[in-house]
Amino acid sequence: MRTILAAITERKQAFAELPFFAFLRDESLDPEQRLAFYPCMAHWVMSFADLNKYFFRAESAGDMHQERVNVYSHEDDDHWQLYIEDFQTLGFHRMFDGTDWLRFLWSERTRANRMLSYRIARLITGATSVQRLAIIEALEEAANVFFAHTLPLAERMQERTGVELRYLGHFHYNLEADHTGAGDHESLAEIELDDATRRRTLEMIGEVFDLFEDWAEEMLRFTESQLSSRASVYMQAAPPAAPPHARAASM
Numbered sequence: 001m002r003t004i005l006a007a008i009t010e011r012k013q014a015f016a017e018l019p020f021f022a023f024l025r026d027e028s029l030d031p032e033q034r035l036a037f038y039p040c041m042a043h044w045v046m047s048f049a050d051l052n053k054y055f056f057r058a059e060s061a062g063d064m065h066q067e068r069v070n071v072y073s074h075e076d077d078d079h080w081q082l083y084i085e086d087f088q089t090l091g092f093h094r095m096f097d098g099t100d101w102l103r104f105l106w107s108e109r110t111r112a113n114r115m116l117s118y119r120i121a122r123l124i125t126g127a128t129s130v131q132r133l134a135i136i137e138a139l140e141e142a143a144n145v146f147f148a149h150t151l152p153l154a155e156r157m158q159e160r161t162g163v164e165l166r167y168l169g170h171f172h173y174n175l176e177a178d179h180t181g182a183g184d185h186e187s188l189a190e191i192e193l194d195d196a197t198r199r200r201t202l203e204m205i206g207e208v209f210d211l212f213e214d215w216a217e218e219m220l221r222f223t224e225s226q227l228s229s230r231a232s233v234y235m236q237a238a239p240p241a242a243p244p245h246a247r248a249a250s251m
């Protein structure tokens with residue numbers, strides 16, 4: 001499995017270089033502006049509980065690798081509650097009314113988020129217990145990149161407003177840090193894979209990161225569209241330009 005872990009590290013580093021993360025680090029924007037991505041990821045976050053409960057987990061496995069998968073599946077299956085909490089705190093529940101939420105969540109604007117849920121479900125279904133551990137490791141590393149970027153934004157919001165964002169901030173981050181995940185890297189690295197399994201597992205990891213790259217592109221596209229629509233609202237609300245004599249007087 002050492003080759004698989006090396007491939008995950010390599011893809012994780014490339015993932016962290018994507019423009020979405022540069023956007024999240026852009027100090028010229030307020031934390032609130034950078035957090036405009038939040039509603040776009042709803043389908044993925046809410047589906048993650050189902051992935052854990054109904055795809056990763058197999059309680060009667062009797063296989064040590066699947067047992068580890070089972071432990072992981074219990075650790076992360078209720079984090080959607082934290083997501084909803086921050087959703088309300090940030091006021092996104094007011095973004096749409098009624099069925100407009102359904103239209104948005106199943107629209108082209110959020111397609112990559114849904115594909116992430118569906119295609120990872122399909123990958124898990126066709127994976128052995130060891131391959132499931134590899135998929136978990138890839139998911140965890142992608143999540144580590146994301147949450148390392150949201151943590152400072154949540155901190156900044158809390159400093160300014162006193163309100164804690166538990167999904168995006170320290171609370172969730174610390175929960176994840178305490179998780180066993182796929183297990184420690186050394187014991188994972190020592191799992192032996194035959195050539196065919198190694199090849200197939202590398203393909204699976206490749207697919208996970210390809211999906212996350214599409215996801216990050218969609219998240220950025222969505223966020224920028226939110227910012228430009230807000231900017232145009234601000235522009236409409238801006239006071240009329242001062243008459244020429246007033247401008248001259250202020251120079």
Ligand SMILES: [Fe+2]
Nearest residue numbers: 076079172176
């Ligand atoms: Fe989580």
